[in-house]
Structure formats: C-alpha cells, structure tokens
Amino acid sequence: MLNIGSVVLGVSDVARATTFWAAALGYVPREPGTDRWVVLVPARGPGVQVALGLSDVPLQEHPRVHLDLYARDAADRSAEVERLVALGAERVDWDLYPEDPDFVVLADTEGNRFCVIDASRS
Numbered sequence: 001m002l003n004i005g006s007v008v009l010g011v012s013d014v015a016r017a018t019t020f021w022a023a024a025l026g027y028v029p030r031e032p033g034t035d036r037w038v039v040l041v042p043a044r045g046p047g048v049q050v051a052l053g054l055s056d057v058p059l060q061e062h063p064r065v066h067l068d069l070y071a072r073d074a075a076d077r078s079a080e081v082e083r084l085v086a087l088g089a090e091r092v093d094w095d096l097y098p099e100d101p102d103f104v105v106l107a108d109t110e111g112n113r114f115c116v117i118d119a120s121r122s
Contacts, residue, residue, distance in 0.1 A: 006039060007048055007067065010055030011110040014038055016088075017052045020109045023087050024069075025050065059111045062096065067114040068103070077104065077118045084116065 011017040018038050022028060027040035027050065036054040041047070071077035081104050085091065092113060094105040102121040107113055 005049060006051040008051040008053055009067075009108075009110070009112050010057055011052050011112070012055065013110065014052050014054055016109050020088050021050055021052065024084055024089070024108075060113075063113050066112070069114060069116050070119040071116055073120040074118045077116050081106065081116050 009017070009021075014033065014035055014037065018029065018033060018040065021040055025040070026043050027047075028043045030039040030041045030049065033039070033052075038052050040050045040052070069080070071080045081091075084106055088109045089106040092105040092107050097105075103115040103117040105113055105115055
C-alpha cells in the first residue's frame with residue numbers, strides 16, 4: 001500500500017521559498033537543504049512534508065494541482081491571509097471565483113498558487 005510522502009513544489013529560489021513556507025506553516029528543514037532541494041517537516045508533531053525543488057518550468061495561471069490551507073473560520077482565514085501576505089505571498093486576481101467563495105487564492109514568493117479556505121463552511 002502506498003501513501004503520500006511529500007507534496008513537491010517547483011521553485012526558482014529554494015532559499016526564498018524555504019523561508020516563506022517554513023514561516024507560513026511552522027515547518028523546519030528535515031535536514032540541511034541545498035540550493036536545489038529542501039524537504040520541510042512540521043516543527044511539532046506529524047504532518048505532510050513539503051519539498052521544494054529547483055525548477056525552470058513556467059508557472060501555470062490555473063494550476064491543476066495546488067495546496068489548500070484550512071483556517072478555522074472566516075475571521076481566521078482573513079487573519080491568515082494578511083499574515084501570509086506580510087510574509088511575501090501575493091493576492092491573485094482569480095477569475096474563477098464562484099459566488100460567495102469560501103477561499104482566497106494567493107501566490108507564494110515563487111508564484112505558486114495556493115488557497116486559504118474557511119473550513120467552517122465545508
């Protein structure tokens with residue numbers, strides 16, 4: 001039986017992406033990384049590993065795969081979006097929002113899209 005070991009994000013600057021995602025998620029490098037690759041793990045307890053690998057593949061405007069980060073409720077989602085923007089994320093002018101979305105689309109320091117979701121509406 002297989003299980004997911006890591007979610008891998010392609011990045012153009014591993015150090016910059018490491019700084020962002022470590023602060024965003026409260027993660028730490030599993031072992032010393034390189035300028036081409038690092039694996040981040042939760043600082044406390046179990047969780048999904050996030051690997052950051054050097055890539056020169058162009059970004060997708062509407063990526064087929066992305067991260068969903070869950071916030072407790074709308075207030076928590078708003079606070080987390082502001083915290084992530086302060087860390088270097090950017091708001092994405094997303095043209096596919098439904099009416100009354102429960103999520104906000106952001107891009108990390110490398111342009112990778114991810115969502116912050118109000119989990120109380122699920």
